[in-house]
Amino acid sequence: MEASAVTWAILGLIRQRPMSGYDLKRAVDRTIRHFWAASYGQIYPELRRLEDAGWIEGADAANGGRSRRLYRLTDAGRVALEDWLHGHETRLELRDESLLRLFFADALPPEEALGLLAARREGYRMMLAYLRGLDDGTGPDPPFVDVVYRWGLDHCEWGIEWCDRQERRLRQSS
Template structure:
């Protein structure tokens, strides 16, 4: 995934200032594509230089923020990128390597980190479920809402997977090692 395309998507959903975009990003796209506020601002400048977005003059008054909106060329770039065929990326997960290492060298306290992660996954799942209950009623969703809901469902399924996996890993790690 590409940060520029994530930002264009967010701006097409609703034009806004850089600070508002960064806040919105943290509460939606940031769940599956992390970016710092500095990266977002830097990328907005690049998008503007590329002619994909434009910044609007701030409304009069002190402290008003400059809003951004997507230009037709930015919409076309997003359309091109979205239609591109992409292969899945191989999983690269340090935790899996650490688990393999513990299998070779014996107990290291990895269970404490997995227990900590389990709590984090439970909290994230609860948040996703709250968002689902608030934003996605069971019936009457438009195609756009259904697509957004699919993204959330993927997050719910991933958190559910990690909760189940972590519980299983903790059960195995609790066993005494073979001599």
């Protein structure tokens, strides 16, 4: 089984409870999407591959005339997931168009360049609002789910302050 990015997201999520492809997409969007997105075009083919490999098992769970296929983790899948969890790789890939603009902002008049810093701050604000909106108040999450959620909030708050600091610094030094 050739594991790829989306493999672990799926295994990890259906470990909590059996899910359909549709469920998975929603779970991804509600939880890990801000640092790891996944689309139907990845999820459905990956479910096939995972079932072929014996890491998950699908069962028909039609709801009246509405077809539905629920997948659950097999023992082999559980082992694979735990193996991956023990990995300690930490390469992080960032793609941040706002930083790219900022990097070239010296080509703009100073006031407009500072505007890009303000725009970045606004981006963090919107992300923060989005993350706060995810909190549906349904009781306490497991500790590490909570840690990752906090990371999102803390990261945005840090980013907002960072933009403020830099704007002040640049205004003073000019």
